[in-house]
Amino acid sequence: MSRMRVLLVDDEADFRALLLKRMTHRGVDAMAVGDGEAALAAVAEGHFDVVVLDVRMPGMDGIEVLRRLKRDHPDVEVVLLTGHASIEAARTGMDLGAFDYCIKPVSINDLLVTLQEAVARRRLAAGAE
């Protein structure tokens, strides 16, 4: 088992920078990208445990990124994090296999708890295969 690696995907540079700052501050091995294509490329190259994914982004939206991630890398857990409190998006996301749907603002503590739960679940589920 290695240190949890997290990929942040958000088109908003300020938010991305803030979250990355807070994660790094809390000792998480995190990296951030600004759009869906970059996210898919990063996951294909790096070994990420969890992807924190914005739902609404220009270009490929978060739901499409989620669809492709779950198709190509089913072992990577995805936590949706969005400023839009939409139940429909939440339901679609969960149906597609997202671990959780978090609404901004999210405290860094709560987000870390969610990420750790996602990793724990991933490990438990991996044991079943």
Added chain:
Amino acid sequence: MARVLMELVRSLFGGAQGDPERDRELVLAHRDRCLHFKTLLSANSRALSAMTDIEDALDGERSFGMPFVRERCTTSLVEVHRMVAALDGLTPDRYRELFTRYDLVRSRVEKALEAASDRSTGPLCLPFSKIRMSHAAEVGGKMAVLGEAESRLPCRTPGGFVVTASAFRRFVDGSGLGAEIARRIQAAGEMDAEESEIVCRGIRELILGAELPQPLLTALRAQVDALVVRFGPGVGLAVRSSAVGEDAAGASFAGQFRTVLGVLPDGVEGAYKDVVAALWTPAALAYRAGRGLLDQDAAMCVGVLPMIDAAKGGVAYSKDPLDPASGDVLVEAAWGLPASVVDGSLEPDRFRVPRNGDGVVEVSPGRKGHMVVLAPEGGVARVPVETGRAEQPCLTKGESLRVAELAMGLERLFGVPQDVEWAIDASGVLVLLQSRSLGLMESVPEPALLDVLGPREEGEVLCRGGVTVSPGGAYGPAHVLRSEAEADDFPTGGVLVAVAPEPHLALLLPRAGAVVTERGGRTGHLATVAREMGVPAIFGLRDAATQLQGAGVVTVDATNCRVWRGVHDIPRIERRGPGERLRGSPVWRVLKQAAAHIVPLNLLDPDAREFSPEGCKTLHDITRFCHEQAVRDLFESGSDLPVGASRRLVSGTRMQFWVVDLGGGIAAPATADAPAAPDEGQAAPAPPAPTTADLDVERIVCRPMRALWRGMTSVPWEGPPAPDARGFLSVIAQAASNPDLDPARASSFQERSFFLISKDFCSLHSRFGFHFSIIEALLGDSPAESYASMRFKGGAADPERRARRAHMVGEVLRDMGFSVDVRRDALTARIEGVEPAELEARLEALGFLSLHTRQMDMVMGDPVRTGECRARLLRGLAALPGGGGLAAPAAPGSSGPQDASAPTDATAGRTTA
């Protein structure tokens, strides 16, 4: 994943009895169910936590804004949906009706969140000649006052016009700006000063870059042209904000005013946007948050007024703010525009004018080395004053009397003392520039805390002195802020301690229970905001930061300028939660309506006929129903599995604890030692086929559970409040079934205490009577992947005692390096990033605390008993195999048993000696 595999296995092998493939399939099905169950529990915990936050917010226990309301309500919806889906995974298609009920409740919550707002449309611009007080909603209080004063008093105002609130909405809503701003603020959530500045700057840039809608441009230009016709093309204009959104008297709107002086006709459009953008500054956001104002209701009206070529100007108070009883009017004046007096850049002349008008004016000449004048090219300029005039009073006695008369006239007109800005132009005409109600320090005598507690507790006072900036009392963890960066960690409900009352601290006030600073007095930005928000505050309390460093929970009695150690009853001083001031505000009302479909619990009795999907009226009902059915499903033997998914723990005797293995948490029955578990990625061996519903504790190989269990069992119960002297294990065995302790119906599966385990993960859900706790831990190979958390809530005693217990346990955990959040009787503690061995010691401590703190609330009637309880806990913790984590380096000042009688609780030492 497991389900897919299982189906594949089934299709290939047909699932014959005794087939090893069939066994594996059953194991996979078991694990699949466990994962659903785990999801359901985690969603349950989050949903209830969101609901508790909502309740706390409505009760005034925390401050909040619309981002909080939307986020907590939507989180409740999302997590309850996860529960409904997980229950459907556990019991496929059995409760389809739940989805329908869920959708119904959801639509009600969503409707409540669409708060209705006033969107009436009025004229885009209004000239001052038409403005009266009744236009306040369109032109803002400040401009309405000017219009009203000119029409009712013999006084002059500069004239000009106001760009209305309707125009603002047209600008902001029409262009989609508003939606984008709302999105950015929602996304940012609770911000520290730096983040707030970044977000606000982005929003202001957005506004400055936006185009004004055509109808607004047309109306604006027509009004400016009229001024040019009257005053000439070179007319200098003052463009000033006038905010709407608050009807209460005394609202200062601190921090969201902006005035651009000396604007030429061409520059009005730009200056308008500039002033509008001032609604989005960190101070303005904090102000609205503190008063529960809806951002969507915030509107900026903007006055455009010809500048007065002032020979002299200044301010006037219709009553002395520091001595309102004297009845004197205070006038402060300097040469040129009043700006130099307002910004405090020089020492103005001061005139004290008695109200009765007997003509005796007390004059204290100031030093007016410079003056602010209109610059010929637009804008204003600061120029030196020739030496002779600098110290010569700038008003004649007659002029000072006229200014005082104007101030008194305004006070009579508006019924409250006024803070007036005025100028006298070159031809000697007195012009009213602005008037607003004057915030006075009300001297309300309140009973001393000392009278209540008696002299006995005097020794507990940590510090005293300073001045009451905002009266009242509150308790919470003392948090000393020595740099702006530390603001990030400031806990909600904490006591904010700082050296100087710096203005940026105002951003924390919505979260602060009380404020204590070493320097400063009753005036200044932070003092004003603290009073306005009703946050108790003591300023100028010498050495407070040193005295309160690491003091834990303290009680601030701001009325009497004292800070006490620990939690004290403040029975005769109204104890105000940090969000009390929000009660009845627009944001509060939106939350109240949404909460009606979220928080109430109607499904109380699992045996009642209404305990069904159809009986679910709120999200809480659905949560309760899902949880009950899921636990029932897991505890009753599943028909397609060898045994039920849970097994009862045996340690010599049968315990009132059940264990659910998610995989890898239990060793095979024959082997005493745990087999080495496989690494991730390799095929896991099937867990031992369960043959019995009982499980010996020795077979547990889950590391975090073993640590918890050690903590629960290795220290005996230390006398009262244990019910009797039976062996300790029997106490555990009895706890959950003793009808005196367990008021819940025996049939409710929600009342079961159980461990959910794997090799390195454990969560313990336990309930003893009204005392409910969840401990969760992941114990990996390195600090980065390990954590432990505890949530606990409830108790059988009254709320004050339960809160006292939560704070006491919180302090103990904080000393072990946990980050702790205590709200009323609910505690959340979390630790991460420590070495696995240290974490094990802390898990022992959590196990110990989960048992030994129950019922303790009942005896925590006063600080003395609280100290005894604390000492008892510390003794027990020190006796744990790992020392309870107290000896670890992360816990400065707390080490081992001597702490039990340490002077942290003077009273404890006294009674136990």
